Amino acid sequence: MKEKQPINSITNVNIGKQGWVDHISKNFNEEVGIDISNIPVCVFNVPKSISRFKPEAYVPQAIAIGPYHHFETHLYQMERYKVAVVKAFLNPDQVRSFGPLVIERLKKIEPMIRACYHKYLDLDDEMLAWIIAIDGLFLLDLFKHYGEMEPYIPKRLLHYDTLYRDVMVLENQIPLVILNELQMIINGDPDLLPMLIGFCEVHSPLKLTRDSSYSIGDTSYLHLLDLMYHLIVNNESHKHDSLETCHGERSNVMHNVPKKDHIIRGHMDEIIEMGQKLGKIRKFGKAISVMVSIPWDKISNLLGIQIRDKLDEEGDDHPRAIEINIPSVSSLSKYGRINFIPTNGGIRDAKFVSNEATLYVPVITLDTYSDVVLRNLVAYEVATSSSTMELSQYVDLMSGMIDTEEDVMLLKGKGIIEGNMTNTKIVEFFNGMNKLNESVKSNEIVEQLNEYYNRRLRIKVWKYMKKRMRGSRKVLTIVLTILACMLMIVYSFCEVYGCPKLFNKVT
Incomplete structure (x- = not known):
């Protein structure tokens, strides 16, 4: 009998009970001596309570970065282009020695990589290392050659705005500590933040702080989205004046x-003007109270009129x-x-x-x-x-x-x-x-x-009148219905018996 598939699986591969035991025992033995207590979880799944209003905004459209969406079929076509970008980013010697130079180094810090992700990654060490290596180096090249991807990714295949959009998706983040490690392996230079800050300046919807002091190899920022977030929130013109409140x-x-009810608010001027013309709001309010106190529900039932609230008609099917x-x-x-x-x-x-x-x-x-x-x-x-x-x-x-x-x-x-x-x-x-x-x-x-x-x-x-006219829509509907019925009766009577004074007709 087939084992039940793990919940929230990345690859949708059933590892089985024995596979799970082997995986856990391997991690238990290898992680001895590796301290991951100071590694914060920073790449989260977006909960449905947040994404329910526009779920497509929280997932990549064209390219997967990192393990969460890596094996989705509609994104997999970009893999060969990512590989092409990475091979162009490396020198020939680095391409030839890519396994021991990059993959083996990443496998040694595999517990740290897993600790950064909130979701369980049912990937073996080799697969996870290759995903992080290709996607991480692709990002490094993107930041280094920002806006110059034409030789490797044709515009007919991927619009660059879509690429930059996917890079900012929360579930598509690669932790900065891993990018710094890759930068050190390839270039021997951990100073990655200037490139990332330049990218954030172009794509941030809000102005960023100019006080972005950092040290070389700074890993206080967790990933690209975290960097943009703190540069936005910490942007403050005057830190010691009245803005503290x-x-x-x-x-x-x-x-x-x-x-809000745009229809009611849209007629606010007319309602207020009507009340001002009447002069005495209190008397007007009493008249409205009398109208509202009439048992319009019973009258509407007698007339066969069904009055339903707009909200009731829409129901709760849509959030x-x-x-x-x-x-x-x-x-x-x-x-x-x-x-x-x-x-x-x-x-x-x-x-x-x-x-x-x-x-x-x-x-x-x-x-x-x-x-x-x-x-x-x-x-x-x-x-x-x-x-x-x-x-x-x-x-x-x-x-x-x-x-x-x-x-x-x-x-x-x-x-x-x-x-x-x-x-x-x-x-x-x-x-x-x-x-x-x-x-x-x-x-x-x-x-x-x-x-x-x-x-x-x-x-x-306005608030006073709105309170007094709470039932005005129901009243208006019934009154107009009654008036329409009365007009039809008068018209029918005049058609049969004639109403010269009413219609100016000469009999």
Whole structure:
């Protein structure tokens, strides 16, 4: 009888019970004397709770880097091109002695390689060493000859934007400690970070810190995505001024709310204007209360009308993104009279100045695959227990404020959003970003914005009217149905008996 296949298998090969025993006993004997306690797990699987809204953004499209996606058939066609790049990267002597020079060296540190990956790798030492060797050296050549891959990978086979996009996927990372080892083996030079920083500067959607002091052979950064993450989060213009409040102690939990009702909010001006024309809001409110108190459910049942809420019609088949409770950019600007100004720094420089009614936010550049980079950065931050969740909070803020293309156009006009991504794609991206961790607490920006916005007289009037008109959609549907029925009755009567005064007809 066939053994049951291991869960989360890399190669989908059944090693069997005896194979498992041999593998474990071999590791037990060989790992004696090899200390991996200081090797952090840094290449994680993206959990479904994060990837469910756009799973394709968290997996490679064209090329596998590392063991997680190496044996997926739609990616395997790129293997010969990776080999061609690696052979061109090495000198002839290194190609001839590749086995003892690279593979044997990697097999000696195999426990350290496995320790970097969160997922169990059911690969033997030889296979794992070859995967890491080819993919690691391919990355080194990519960073060294950035933008010059034409001789080895034709554009008709792989667009270079897709290649750079796949390199930033969390499950496609190769730990920096391994890349440094390969760099030492081939070039005798461990100074790898300058190349990686240059790559991050081109592909980061947010500005990076200029304070990137490091020592030669520095392995404090775990991999390329970790490097970009820290360069983004640590970008701060003024570390000792009033901006400290933007990243100080966080005490208020963001409230989860579904996407706003754009139709109701879109008619806000008309509703407020109607209330102002009536003059006395309280009397108007009493009239509405009387209308709402009528048993419209019973009336609708008698008329045979079924009124269902839009949310009920949609059901729960499709996951719904949850966002923080904050007005949209257009609402903040139009009704709250809040201005938006780009900062010269990073996400820690974001702040709201109430006496200026101004929100300062960093510039974000959104190009073809910037959404993939941001999604994987946030996924990595969530997976890292030691992270401060600052990037997630920034993305939550932007997702809460951006609901429509009007919001995007306003931020583009202010110079806060740049790049060639279309307005529609930007809206889809931010509206598809779920608030990932309910325990994440807000910085003061959200609280200050909501407090300032809700103090506005116009907003108070709107909230009052919205509360009183909670059942207005149901009332309106039934009233219009009754009026339509009455008009049909009157029309039918006049067709038979004639209504000269009503229709100006001469009988």
